Amino acid sequence: MAPTASRGGSSTSATPPSPRSRRSPKASRTFRSPGSPGGALTPSQIRALAARHGIRPRKSLGQHFLVEPALARRIVEIASVGPDAHVLEIGAGLGSLTLPLARTGAEVVAVELDRFLVPALEEVVGEFPRVRVVVADAVSAEWKSLLDHGQEWVVVANLPYNVGVPVVMRLLETEPMVERMLVMVQREVGERLAADPGQPAFGAVSLRVAYRAESRLVRKVSRTVFWPRPNVDSVLVSLVRRPPPVRVDEAALWHVVDTAFNQRRKTMRGAMVRLGLERAQAEEALAACAIDFSTRPERLGLEAFACLTQRWLETSGSARVGGSSR
Structure with missing residues (x-):
């Protein structure tokens, strides 16, 4: 989806806004009480804002708006956002996080897929010249055209439930200017992103995250702080990029x-055989990496998988599958 950028009252359609677009005077007049004393929207303000614009949360887009101002302020504090920061917010919604982010003085690119939310969002942040509202799909957006590559960016987001993993992985794998992330996702997703070997949620996604970032669960978030209330709780996850x-x-x-986790209840000896090694070769590779033959993939970390990969390449004589050596 082609992104549409705006400041204040520009077009909410998916077509590029007019060069003459400017902050909407109506938005400036209407929104006279921008949030709680700490700078975040209260539940009554969010509901009134939605009613004023005829907005109902769309389940198809995984929309659950944050309605707890104390948590919104705390998220901004944990993210250490200040006036020199460059922030990418994904799933800006009705501005629950956008407003406290804007009040720090940081540059904020607020991305929202649902163009019908944009007039309400612009009403909330129209007075902040360093906030840019962009209509785009975070799964496919061309970030290189939206973010200044001369800067380091931090992602602060209440991610829609249906895109948490693809958005996080795409940013980690393809956008090196994003140095760190603080994202709110449903609990199951967050546990997968931050799991260590041996934990129930550990899997291929956990390894892909660990390859590029240090991750940790910051705190649990009750389902009661969202409107509409989801059926599951959420967590706040921190990810800091590393080599x-x-x-x-x-x-x-x-x-x-991927071969190992496609049959995660099978042993690593079986996985190495499925990769084309003879049974004896598989056992030799496992022994060289100090891994028991009966070990299952969810017990192994990056170092073990890297060792097995190198042994597989050396033993099978396989050409590189693609990509570059690290």
Whole structure:
């Protein structure tokens, strides 16, 4: 989806706004009470804003608006956003996080897929010249055209439930200017992003995150702070970019990881055989990496998978699966 950028009252359609677009005077007149004393919208303000614009949350887009101002302020504090920061907010919604982010004086690019929310969002942040509202799909947006590559960016977002993993992985894998993220996602997703080997939620996604970032669960978030109330709780997850901690052909690494987790209840000996090794070769590779033959993939971290990948490449004589060596 082609992004549409605006400041204040520009077009809400998916077509580029007119060069003459400017902040809407109506928005400036209407929204006279911008949030609680700490700078975030109260539940009554959010509901009134939605009613004024004829907005109802859309389940198809995973919309659950944050309606707890104390939590919104706390998220901005945890993210350490100040006037020198450059912030990408994804799923800006009705401005629950956008307003306290804007009040820090930071540059904020607020991305929202639902163009019908944009007039309400612009009403909330129209007075802040460093806030830019962009209509775009975060899963496919061309971030390189939206974000200044001369700056380091921090993502602060209440991510829509249906796109949490793809958005986080795309930013980690393709957008190096994003240095860190603080994202609110449904609990199951957050646990997958931050899981360590041996934990129930650990899987291929956990390894892909660990390859590019240090991740941790910051806090649990009750479902009661959202409107409409979802059926599950959420968590706040911190991700800080780092260089890959292992040196191995990346495409080969993910081929080994995906093969193993496609049948995660099977042993790693079976996974190595499925990769084309003879049983004896598989056992030799596992022994060289100090891994028991009966170990299952969810017990192994990046270092173990990197070791097995290197042994697989050396033993099978496989050409690189694609991608570059790290």
